[in-house]
Amino acid sequence: MSQQDRPINRRSTAPIAVTGIGITSSIGMNTGEFSNSLRAGKSGIARWALPAGPLVPVGVGARLPDFSLVTALQQVEGVPEPLRRKIGLCAGRSPLGVQAAVLAALEAWIMSGLDRASLDPQRLGIIVAGSNLNPRYSYGLHEKFQQDPEYLTPRYPLHYMDTDYVGTLSEIFQAQGEGFTVGGASASGNVAIIKACQAIGSDVIDACLVIGALADLSPMELQGFYNIGALGGRNFHDQPDKACRPFDLHHEGFIYGQAGACMLLESTDSAQQRGVPELARVTGGALVLDGNRLSDPNAEGEARAMTQALVRSGLNPSDIDYLNAHGTASPLGDETEIKAVKGVFKEHVPRLWINSTKGLTGHCLTAAGVVEAIAVVIQLQQGFLHPNKNLENPIDSECRFCPPESTLVSIRRAMSNSFGFGGIDTSIILERGGL
């Protein structure tokens, strides 16, 4: 029996609660600011002389605002003084991405009440989404290293490794369960969410800090994305907020975005025992491969991920009200995703709301899946859908793309897609808390 023929009404995984969310991004340094930006359709994409080095052809991006961790910490309410001091000590001189992750994790931590109703540290895990997170750090040290290798900071071996996130966050938040990083290119965020749900579902841990790690690219990675033909922003260089155009006829590639995000996932039993509200639930997810080492998308693989996510959630396509699309604004990527969505949702397509958060945040690459899952949770909770930015001439007339203004609509369940280079296809399903 093929995957498509399987009856899609039997739940095979336990739902996992979302009890905290936190974010640092170009459109908000916490979830309150981020929600307001989503609602207003505010884009973080602007002119940006990308990181120092040879001039990269595309000077448009969604940059994380400059911030000092110590100052930012003073603005977060409810941080006990010992924790504040510990964060300063552990992460005060960490690379940008780790600091962004610490701030996001702190927000999720406080929101989920872990500062008050704690968990057994050995039952708390950390999964960091993304690999090769810090190329700008290494790139920035390279010139000095060529001249005086003796002066290389002894912290380099700690900071160049992605596991710096795991170590730093586990020390700050006293997580002693499973902890590791997962690489899934632009699908990394969803991969981490799926792996966290599996670890919680199989009773290895009760809760997990899922970190969408900021992809801190150097000019070399940006030039590489440009040379491979993936980067947009060429024709709208002088109108940066129009540069990212998911599903629009004039889409021309992704716009780089920076964000650090954190979602605290927890078993429903644990959330209940601790007496903390469920913001939403992850009902299921799927990660499948196309069998393709290249960067091109594949509709069959994408459809398989969406279908399996439905099967594991025990849901039918018509149970999904809203799709947070991968929608990078890459012409081939957008067309392929629409083809896959139509294959899965069939006659439900005209009723399925679709938007892409990347039109507002840029493509946050390794963090994207977590950033967009947070956008979904906010929209489920607050009853609106953010605009699909810059959609003037939709590439498809049947799909129900979100209009230029936010839509007030009550959503019960949403799917969020993330696809990565190397044929990595992921799809997760979230439902509103208290359904």
Place this chain on the structure above:
Amino acid sequence: MTQLDVFQTVKRVTLEVLPFLPPEEVSIEKSLKDLGANSIDRMEVVTRSMESLGIKVPLVEFGKVKNLEGLVDVLQRFAN
């Protein structure tokens, strides 16, 4: 370069590496360990001090250093 010049460099670097340390606690008879520096902090004080002073000292030279005074003496030997 006097012992005091080198000590002042080492003190400034130590306070950069240990930002929560009250400056008056950094006195020459204390060890970096006494001041709360972990092994990586201690290595960082060494490499940053060398860089500030514009000198390169083989790391084996620091093997017998017991406190800031010992560190300052080694650095001073190479700085002059």
